[in-house]
Structures are given as structure tokens and as C-alpha cells.
Amino acid sequence: MLLLGVASLSLWLTSTHANQPHVAQLLIEGPIGPATTDYLERSLKKAQNQGARLAVITIDTPGGLLSTTRDITRLFMQSDIPIVTYVSPEGARAASAGTFLVYASHIAAMAPSSQLGAATPVQMQADDLDSAMRDKVTNDAVTHIRSLAERNGRNADWAEQAVREAATLGADEALAANVVNYVSASVEALLADIDGHEISLQDETISLRTADLEIRQYAPDTRNRILSLLANPQIAYLLLLVGIYGLIFELMSPGVLVPGITGAVCLLLAAFSLQILPINTVGLLLIVLGGILLVAEFFVPSFGIIGVGGVIALTAGSLMLFDSSVPGMELSMNLIYAVALVALASVAFIALVMARSRMRNRKPSDRNVVGEQGKVIENLNPQGLVQLGDEVWPATAESSRLITHGKLVRVTFQQGTMAFVEEIKKTEQQPARPFWKPKPR
Structure with missing residues (x-):
């Protein structure tokens, strides 16, 4: 009973701590892809369930896919807790897709010496787009980022320049141009800066109370790490190659199984990777x-x-x-x-x-080789070469089926220096002699 009571108390304390008000800190680092959306969606939901009052998303990215960016901006706009983007650490950047995320957040901040901008959309197969299609893609991106800017009360004109002209700004310039709300040296300083800041959330105006809130890290879990790995083009490419060659080698040597199983698994993983990658x-x-x-x-x-x-x-x-x-x-x-x-x-x-x-090897002689066994040294398809003793004979597979290099064959018929052969099945082959055989008692 005592142990049960201690366990119940421990569980209650853990649950109480997990649901205490706190600030959820998430990290976007590196290229933005499908794994980023999965990480943010699951982490924000978990943070909200555990009592987070707002989420601070630290950003350092060169950009990423436009389709993924739209998914994330939609996620920010539909969030039930305030989203604060923070371009950090010093020297970090929120380029291309990162600029859209900054504009989509309720509050935007930057660390000193960081930068953002250069938000011109990069379409897959852009070389194939004509002028009209390029204009359509650009105008669509401009409309999207301007709507984000107007929604959160930021500089919409500069946002358009970032898309059309790949304009960039440093932290102090962005603050002066009303592109971001704050320039803060750390997350702690940022929380102090935004304490009392009013935002519109789900059609309601709320005042943030961030002083003395605990900062809790929400790192990617195992599922997201695996997804990030599979969404890596290098990994997808290698999985594709291993899958193709694994199945090919299995077809060349039926029954080995290892290449076939490995190839099938790699091809399935590659198919998943290529499905989420453009x-x-x-x-x-x-x-x-x-x-x-x-x-x-x-x-x-x-x-x-x-x-x-x-x-x-x-x-x-x-x-x-x-x-x-x-x-x-x-x-x-x-x-x-x-x-x-x-x-x-x-x-x-x-x-x-x-x-x-x-x-x-020696050329074939005129001796009778019917009944002899040999090894294929050039695929019989149906003609090729076999080695009989120390001689190389031209041979034809009697079944007209492919017999691959290294297979054992038996000569069934001879016509001059042409040997007609059949493959020796594994059940007919002599078992290998044991390395050591115990003497009978």
C-alpha cells in the first residue's frame, strides 16, 4: 500500500508539473520540408495540451519548399496559442520560406546581427516555366505574404519587395521598418520584452503575460527524426539505388533472398521519401x-x-x-x-x-566431353562459354533459358566443339566435404 501511495503521488506531481503554464520553445533549423510541418504540428498540439501559454519558434533557415511553407503558415494562423517567431542566434537568417513564417506569426523578433528576406519563390522545374507562369507564381506569393503582413499589422510593402526583388534586412533595419516587433538578445530577454504585448488571437484581443514563465524545450521525437532522415534527398537517392540493384541481383541469382528482401525494403522506403519530396x-x-x-x-x-x-x-x-x-x-x-x-x-x-x-584458357579439343561437369564463365543466353577442366568450350543451354555466370552445368550432347549443357540443380550437387570429420569409435 505504501508503494502504491508513493507511485500515485509521483504520478500526480508529474502530471501537475506537465500541465503548469509555460513557454514552449521549438526550433526550425536548416531547410524547411515536410518533416518540419510534422514536427511543428505535433509539438504545438502537445504543448497546448500540456498548458503552454505561447510558443517561441527559433528560426535559422535558408528556406525551403513553397508548398510546405503554406502548410506551416496555415498552422500558425489556426493556432490556439500565440506564435512568436525569433530569428536566432546572432548571425542566423530567415531567408526565403523563413520570411513567410516570420510574417505569419503573431509576434516577430530577431536577434542582433540576424537577417531575413530574399523571399522570391523557387518553383520546382523553374527552367520550364514560361514568363506568364512565373508571373502567376510570383503574384500568388506576393498576395499571400501581403495578407499575412496585414493580418499581423506589419510592413506589407517591404514584404512584397522581399518576394519580387529578393530584398533583405538586418535586425535593426527590420525593426525600424516595422517588419518585426522586437530585437532581443535571448529568449529570456524576448519574454521580458513581450510581457504585456496585445495581440489578436481567434478574433479576441489578449494581453500576453510572460514574466516568470518556465521555458520548456520541445525537441523532435524519434518519429520526426526518422521522417527527417527519409525526407533527406541524399538518403532517398541512396535508398532508390540500393532498392533497384537489390531486386536486380535477386533476379540474377534467384533464391539468395538477402538482396531481394533488402531491395524491396529500400524501394518501399524510397517510394515514401519520393512521395513527400518534389x-x-x-x-x-x-x-x-x-x-x-x-x-x-x-x-x-x-x-x-x-x-x-x-x-x-x-x-x-x-x-x-x-x-x-x-x-x-x-x-x-x-x-x-x-x-x-x-x-x-x-x-x-x-x-x-x-x-x-x-x-x-586452352581452346577446346576434339575429345568427348558428354557427361562432364563444368562452370559457366560467360552467361548462356542461350549461348556462351563454359569451362570444362582447363578448356573453355562454346556452349548452348538446352532449355534455351538463361544460365548465369558461375553456375554448374553438365554436358548432355556434343556437336564438334559445341557443347550442349543443362544446369545442375542444387539438389544434385555434391555436398561440400566437412572440414573435420570425427573418427568412428
Whole structure:
């Protein structure tokens, strides 16, 4: 009973502390993407349920996706607690999409030496937009940011300049131009500054009481960290490649399972990543085509011609997959170079192995090889090469089905120096001799 009482008291104290009035501090750092929306939405809901009186969102971002930005501004406008954006620490910036978030908040503040602006929208595949479409996108963004400015009583004319002319301001300039409400050196100083500030929230005017409120951090949880990882273009790209090649290797060697399972899992994760990221469909198709051509080089040896075509398609698709002009959406050139070099090295290796297999061994003699077992050294599709003893024989698969490199075969018929073979099934192969066999007693 005593233990039960202690546990109940501890639970009551924890619940009481969790629901005490406090300030929720959230952080937007780096490019703004779908994971940012998820983090803000879930954290603001949690903060409100735990008694937060307002949320201070610290911002340091180069920008991000326009669609995601609209989702977040809508979230701010529909919030039941006041939203305070704070461009911090010193030297931080709220560029591009970050400027929209600053204008969408009930109160905007900046740290000394921080900056905001350059809010010209960057559309995916912007090079394909004609002048009329560019004007439409720009005018839509201008209308949106002006409405945010007018809603929160800030400088709408400068907001339009930030969109049309990529104008920027420092902290003191932004304060003087009525773009932000405060310039504060820290979150604590900001809370002291805004104490007593009146805002309009859900059609009601309220006066903030922030003095002596506890500041509580709301960091991303495990779910959001995983989502952030999957929303990273580098990770999505690698998952796509591993998925494609995993399934291809499983088709080349049926029954191994590991490449197939790994490939299927990676492809599903890549599909989720590419669903939440804006991609270029042509780039994706080129990557898939590149993978197919690289595998075709293995099945239909062309001494590198097909393989080089695959490397070119893979590299071109990688360059086109994401729009590098959108902050955080670009693929690392070093990663693309590394993938291209590995693919090129694979093509060179396959071509070298196939060339050497034709030259290194003795030519077939006129002996009878029916019944002999050998190994495929060049895919039988249905014709290729097999090694019988120390001789290389041209061979044809009797079943007309592909028999891949390394498979064991048996000669069933011979016509001159052409051997007709069948694959030896695993159930027919002799088990490997044990390394050690105990002596019978």
C-alpha cells in the first residue's frame, strides 16, 4: 500500500508539473520540408495540451519548399496559442520560406546581427516555366505574404519587395521598418520584452503575460527524426539505388533472398521519401533505365558499350532528380560522382572478366566431353562459354533459358566443339566435404 501511495503521488506531481503554464520553445533549423510541418504540428498540439501559454519558434533557415511553407503558415494562423517567431542566434537568417513564417506569426523578433528576406519563390522545374507562369507564381506569393503582413499589422510593402526583388534586412533595419516587433538578445530577454504585448488571437484581443514563465524545450521525437532522415534527398537517392540493384541481383541469382528482401525494403522506403519530396519524373526514369542497362551488360556482354550507356543514363538522372535551386533539395555532387565511378568501375570489371575468359584458357579439343561437369564463365543466353577442366568450350543451354555466370552445368550432347549443357540443380550437387570429420569409435 505504501508503494502504491508513493507511485500515485509521483504520478500526480508529474502530471501537475506537465500541465503548469509555460513557454514552449521549438526550433526550425536548416531547410524547411515536410518533416518540419510534422514536427511543428505535433509539438504545438502537445504543448497546448500540456498548458503552454505561447510558443517561441527559433528560426535559422535558408528556406525551403513553397508548398510546405503554406502548410506551416496555415498552422500558425489556426493556432490556439500565440506564435512568436525569433530569428536566432546572432548571425542566423530567415531567408526565403523563413520570411513567410516570420510574417505569419503573431509576434516577430530577431536577434542582433540576424537577417531575413530574399523571399522570391523557387518553383520546382523553374527552367520550364514560361514568363506568364512565373508571373502567376510570383503574384500568388506576393498576395499571400501581403495578407499575412496585414493580418499581423506589419510592413506589407517591404514584404512584397522581399518576394519580387529578393530584398533583405538586418535586425535593426527590420525593426525600424516595422517588419518585426522586437530585437532581443535571448529568449529570456524576448519574454521580458513581450510581457504585456496585445495581440489578436481567434478574433479576441489578449494581453500576453510572460514574466516568470518556465521555458520548456520541445525537441523532435524519434518519429520526426526518422521522417527527417527519409525526407533527406541524399538518403532517398541512396535508398532508390540500393532498392533497384537489390531486386536486380535477386533476379540474377534467384533464391539468395538477402538482396531481394533488402531491395524491396529500400524501394518501399524510397517510394515514401519520393512521395513527400518534389522530384523530376524524367530523372527518376533515367535512373531506372541506367540500372537496367548496367544489368543488361552482365547478361548480354557488349564489352562495355551497353554499360557505359547505363552509366550515362544513371548520371543524367541523378543530376535531374531534384531541383538544386531549392534550399536543401540538392544532391551532393560528390555523391553523384561516387555512384557514377562505382558504376563505371563495375562495367570495366565485367568487360575485363569477359575478355579474359575468352583468352586465358586452352581452346577446346576434339575429345568427348558428354557427361562432364563444368562452370559457366560467360552467361548462356542461350549461348556462351563454359569451362570444362582447363578448356573453355562454346556452349548452348538446352532449355534455351538463361544460365548465369558461375553456375554448374553438365554436358548432355556434343556437336564438334559445341557443347550442349543443362544446369545442375542444387539438389544434385555434391555436398561440400566437412572440414573435420570425427573418427568412428
